[in-house]
Amino acid sequence: MSDPRLQVAVLGGGSFGTALASIAADNGAAVNQWLRDDDQVAAINRDHRNRRYLADFAINPRVVASSDLRAVIEGASLVFVAIPSQAFLSVIRQANRWLQPGQILVSTTKGIQADGFKLMSQILEEETDSPHIGVLSGPNLASEIAQKQLTATVIASDDALTRARVQNALGCDYFRVYASNDRYGVELGGALKNIYAIAAGMAAALGMGENTRSMLMTRALAEMSRFAVALGANPMTFLGLAGVGDLIVTCSSNLSRNYRVGQALGEGRTLDEAIEALGQVAEGVNTVSLVRGKAHEEGIYMPLCEGLYQVLFNGVPARDMARLLMQGEQSSDVEFTLAREEVVQAKRREEGS
Numbered sequence: 001m002s003d004p005r006l007q008v009a010v011l012g013g014g015s016f017g018t019a020l021a022s023i024a025a026d027n028g029a030a031v032n033q034w035l036r037d038d039d040q041v042a043a044i045n046r047d048h049r050n051r052r053y054l055a056d057f058a059i060n061p062r063v064v065a066s067s068d069l070r071a072v073i074e075g076a077s078l079v080f081v082a083i084p085s086q087a088f089l090s091v092i093r094q095a096n097r098w099l100q101p102g103q104i105l106v107s108t109t110k111g112i113q114a115d116g117f118k119l120m121s122q123i124l125e126e127e128t129d130s131p132h133i134g135v136l137s138g139p140n141l142a143s144e145i146a147q148k149q150l151t152a153t154v155i156a157s158d159d160a161l162t163r164a165r166v167q168n169a170l171g172c173d174y175f176r177v178y179a180s181n182d183r184y185g186v187e188l189g190g191a192l193k194n195i196y197a198i199a200a201g202m203a204a205a206l207g208m209g210e211n212t213r214s215m216l217m218t219r220a221l222a223e224m225s226r227f228a229v230a231l232g233a234n235p236m237t238f239l240g241l242a243g244v245g246d247l248i249v250t251c252s253s254n255l256s257r258n259y260r261v262g263q264a265l266g267e268g269r270t271l272d273e274a275i276e277a278l279g280q281v282a283e284g285v286n287t288v289s290l291v292r293g294k295a296h297e298e299g300i301y302m303p304l305c306e307g308l309y310q311v312l313f314n315g316v317p318a319r320d321m322a323r324l325l326m327q328g329e330q331s332s333d334v335e336f337t338l339a340r341e342e343v344v345q346a347k348r349r350e351e352g353s
């Protein structure tokens, strides 16, 4: 149970924002949730349901929805931002004139901004004066949280107050909040896993087996951590909930929107059709392009991301790409114990002898 005087703001009316708002209210906080749409605001306040995103979930009636951003933000000591990455900056700019330096700002968004390859907490840092910035990420399918399935997440921040306040605000008998001080690694983990969830959904739709899924997820983890380490994150973070944990859930379940986009593609739909059928944001679609671009720029080896990019944007059939990937250079299992280059060079020497 959190401090009953705690006032929480949640920006965003999607499924995750709604689930978080309700947990904080269950824990005793006063919660205001900001949505753009007045009809949806009225419906939530009247029915305590978010029919568009989480229709079956009974929202705690103490959650008050509002389209008045100022009223939602003012007085809140903890602000969660659950807005898709493409709109994140513009919402923070709207919010900025009412944000106060003492407020704790936490992004829940698992995406990357194209301009400058920025993560959401970097946007919070650049746009606001708050020294209390965090990221919430982990294996957190909103629809399962809404069913009160036992769930764990990570609050990542180098600020101890931010970590502790989020643990108190959200921790309860079905939601455990673990702490990390690797904000960058946790945030990258959440964004990167969406790429591989699309690939996993596609593999499932193509009838590929469990060995294949396991290979895909494990090599995805190798690729994600290679990328993150090249950009300065701590590889150990990828052993945690926001790394391998989120990768497992998102690559295993059609409750994930990214997985569903992959499934639709594997069933033969075009990317546009898959996105339209989803009707929600699958962050991974943009992330594939952005990460592929960054990997090229930085010279980071990312065959799965490259392959998925070719399937999504250049019309390469997924089965052909899978075959091609299987013919790629065989290298090291865990690069942090045996370097890739070492394996590749030894193999070439052997082939030449």
Ligand SMILES: NC(=O)c1ccc[n+]([C@@H]2O[C@H](COP(=O)([O-])OP(=O)(O)OC[C@H]3O[C@@H](n4cnc5c(N)ncnc54)[C@H](O)[C@@H]3O)[C@@H](O)[C@H]2O)c1
Binding pocket: 012, 013, 014, 015, 016, 017, 018, 035, 036, 082, 083, 084, 085, 087, 090, 091, 108, 109, 110, 111, 140, 141, 142, 143, 280, 281, 283
């Ligand atoms: N849904 C999940 O299971 C889940 C779990 C963990 C994290 N996340 C992450 O949290 C973020 C939010 O996800 P979500 O599922 O709550 O919602 P979502 O991504 O489906 O949409 C979020 C909300 O943002 C609103 N929105 C979109 N553009 C806006 C704009 N310009 N101004 C104001 N509002 C705007 C939408 O109307 C919607 O209410 C995502 O980036 C996602 O990666 C989602």
Ligand SMILES: O=P(O)(O)OC[C@H](O)CO
Binding pocket: 110, 138, 139, 140, 141, 142, 194, 197, 246, 249, 250, 255, 256, 257, 258, 259, 281, 282, 283
């Ligand atoms: O529905 P997705 O694919 O955005 O995934 C939701 C969460 O990130 C799972 O942890």
